[in-house]
Amino acid sequence: MPMEFEQRLERAIERGKRASDARARADAERAMTEAELRRLHTQFRLELSEHIENCLRKLTQHLPGFRVESVASDRGWGAAVSRDDVNLGPDRARGSLFSRFELVIPPLAGSRVLELTAKGTVRNREVLNRTHYEKLADVDIDSFTSLIDRWILEYAERYTASR
Numbered sequence: 001m002p003m004e005f006e007q008r009l010e011r012a013i014e015r016g017k018r019a020s021d022a023r024a025r026a027d028a029e030r031a032m033t034e035a036e037l038r039r040l041h042t043q044f045r046l047e048l049s050e051h052i053e054n055c056l057r058k059l060t061q062h063l064p065g066f067r068v069e070s071v072a073s074d075r076g077w078g079a080a081v082s083r084d085d086v087n088l089g090p091d092r093a094r095g096s097l098f099s100r101f102e103l104v105i106p107p108l109a110g111s112r113v114l115e116l117t118a119k120g121t122v123r124n125r126e127v128l129n130r131t132h133y134e135k136l137a138d139v140d141i142d143s144f145t146s147l148i149d150r151w152i153l154e155y156a157e158r159y160t161a162s163r
Contacts, residue, residue: 006109013016023057028137030122038134044144045077049115051145052103053079055152059101061157076117078104085123097123101155103148120155127158 019050051057053070060066069128080102087095101120113133120128132147 025137037136038108039088040139041114044114044139044141046137047103047141048105048144048148049077049079052148055148056081056101059152059156063156066099067144071102074107076104076106078102099159101124101128101152101159103151108136112136114144116144118151118155121157122155122159122162126163128155 008113009145012116053068056068060068062082063081065083065085068134069080069082071078071080079147080100082098085099087097100123101118103116106115106117111133114136115131115133118128118130120126128151130151132144134143
């Protein structure tokens with residue numbers, strides 16, 4: 001019995017420490033000024049936009065016919081690849097086929113998060129629509145770059161599987 005109480009006591013102390021740490025993190029986040037948040041968002045946006053564009057350029061080297069375009073609009077910053085094809089096959093109706101993949105970091109909003117959005121269309125069919133975000137104070141840039149890589153690889157696989 002005494003051992004059980006001691007274990008419960010240790011767990012209670014650990015819970016108290018975690019609650020204290022969470023409160024300290026929340027206080028630190030509140031202490032960040034809007035200017036610091038904008039600076040952080042801009043820094044992350046620039047780094048990730050460059051990574052997005054470099055990866056999409058590599059994609060076009062392996063999938064000829066795609067064009068790369070930088071995206072800088074009210075939707076955000078990033079890059080996109082797209083291509084138009086013509087369907088001349090006898091088994092389907094003739095027509096135009098559009099494929100596009102876009103990765104964008106939207107502008108900073110009141111939510112204090114860094115967001116990444118991806119939209120992918122293959123041959124007129126939406127195949128990918130994703131969003132990922134993290135609090136600016138907790139952003140792990142490596143997880144974002146890894147996610148960008150995974151989403152681009154997924155799009156490339158879906159596009160090549162549809163041909």
